[in-house]
Amino acid sequence: MNFLEERILKDGIVKSGNVLKVDSFLNHQMDISLMEEIGREFKRRFQDKPITKVLTIEASGIGIAVFVAKEFGVPMVFAKKSKSINIDGDLFVAEVESFTHKNKNQVVVSKRFLNADDHVLIIDDFLANGCALQGLISIAEMAGATVEGLGIVIEKGFQIGGRVIRNLGYRLESLAIVDAMDGETGKITFREQ
Amino acid sequence: MNFLEERILKDGIVKSGNVLKVDSFLNHQMDISLMEEIGREFKRRFQDKPITKVLTIEASGIGIAVFVAKEFGVPMVFAKKSKSINIDGDLFVAEVESFTHKNKNQVVVSKRFLNADDHVLIIDDFLANGCALQGLISIAEMAGATVEGLGIVIEKGFQIGGRVIRNLGYRLESLAIVDAMDGETGKITFREQ
Numbered sequence: 001m002n003f004l005e006e007r008i009l010k011d012g013i014v015k016s017g018n019v020l021k022v023d024s025f026l027n028h029q030m031d032i033s034l035m036e037e038i039g040r041e042f043k044r045r046f047q048d049k050p051i052t053k054v055l056t057i058e059a060s061g062i063g064i065a066v067f068v069a070k071e072f073g074v075p076m077v078f079a080k081k082s083k084s085i086n087i088d089g090d091l092f093v094a095e096v097e098s099f100t101h102k103n104k105n106q107v108v109v110s111k112r113f114l115n116a117d118d119h120v121l122i123i124d125d126f127l128a129n130g131c132a133l134q135g136l137i138s139i140a141e142m143a144g145a146t147v148e149g150l151g152i153v154i155e156k157g158f159q160i161g162g163r164v165i166r167n168l169g170y171r172l173e174s175l176a177i178v179d180a181m182d183g184e185t186g187k188i189t190f191r192e193q
Numbered sequence: 194m195n196f197l198e199e200r201i202l203k204d205g206i207v208k209s210g211n212v213l214k215v216d217s218f219l220n221h222q223m224d225i226s227l228m229e230e231i232g233r234e235f236k237r238r239f240q241d242k243p244i245t246k247v248l249t250i251e252a253s254g255i256g257i258a259v260f261v262a263k264e265f266g267v268p269m270v271f272a273k274k275s276k277s278i279n280i281d282g283d284l285f286v287a288e289v290e291s292f293t294h295k296n297k298n299q300v301v302v303s304k305r306f307l308n309a310d311d312h313v314l315i316i317d318d319f320l321a322n323g324c325a326l327q328g329l330i331s332i333a334e335m336a337g338a339t340v341e342g343l344g345i346v347i348e349k350g351f352q353i354g355g356r357v358i359r360n361l362g363y364r365l366e367s368l369a370i371v372d373a374m375d376g377e378t379g380k381i382t383f384r385e386q
Binding site: 023024028029030031032035036058059060062063065067069070073074075076077078088109110112113161 | 216217221222223225226228229251252253255256258259260262263264267268269270271273302303305306
């Protein structure tokens with residue numbers, strides 16, 4: 001069991017409806033030492049890749065992605081979620097449909113911050129159905145950049161996102177893959193990696 | 194002139210309508226070395242305070258606040274913006290009215306992450322009219338926490354927010370205070386501090 005799985009068992013809370021609350025250390029209150037450790041771990045896993053940019057999406061990805069970017073010594077770019085375009089300038093826009101909420105959202109990145117010379121590592125805190133990640137991949141591809149990989153802190157292995165992205169041929173590394181959760185007992189089953 | 198004012202002059206872009214674009218290094222693409230320097234500078238300015246939590250608001254505050262929290266060796270908590278409450282559990286909720294958009298937004302923080310023993314340093318990237326900051330102060334006060342100070346990266350000195358917060362007696366430190374901008378010539382005038 002790795003450092004993150006241990007932390008999830010210690011401080012994560014399983015709620016009914018396959019909800020895993022990790023807001024005491026990951027996505028509301030953030031434990032900075034843990035973020036640094038996550039940064040070092042993604043550096044280790046993608047150290048063979050010539051990363052030039054770390055790409056994430058607001059909001060909770062930001063606090064993780066900055067520490068990954070720090071390890072690689074590169075800038076971090078965060079995509080913005082937008083109901084409609086109101087940011088000026090030339091933008092890459094991906095329209096992503098939420099499987100959960102049935103609504104459409106736009107994910108936008110300024111064209112000034114991604115280009116064909118970039119080797120991108122995409123980072124996010126959670127992967128479930130993968131809508132946001134698909135938008136980020138789409139934007140990196142629009143820019144002509146190379147998607148070197150995707151680093152996720154917690155993947156819900158029983159939802160479709162991880163399979164879709166691996167099927168598309170991308171290298172996806174998740175620090176913890178939750179294959180099952182029991183809302184009654186609180187038991188969490190991690191995938192052996 | 195300090196490191197941030199120099200960087201604003203180098204890479205900031207003045208647009209008409211008193212808009213200062215700093216998205217190439219601060220709030221869309223982030224220069225991680227600069228974020229670390231900002232973290233160290235706020236540590237220096239508030240080193241006499243017994244900070245236990247750094248508090249910010251999503252999204253662009255997060256990437257700055259984590260480096261401030263790292264310097265103090267404390268957790269970072271980010272408030273969430275919400276049109277309506279849909280997060281479960283007990284929350285501190287501040288309703289803030291935007292001076293610019295005339296709409297109301299809720300700023301929410303879980304009651305589990307702020308309490309009367311906390312000494313809070315509030316961090317954000319921009320201060321203009323100060324609506325979001327007022328919401329953060331209000332939440333810290335609801336928790337019974339001590340607001341030890343507020344650290345802002347760029348204050349628009351010609352808007353009302355900074356004056357309001359200083360008038361209320363809070364210690365507000367802005368790394369750069371822009372007193373005037375000329376959309377025609379691109380000239381930026383910083384307040385002498």
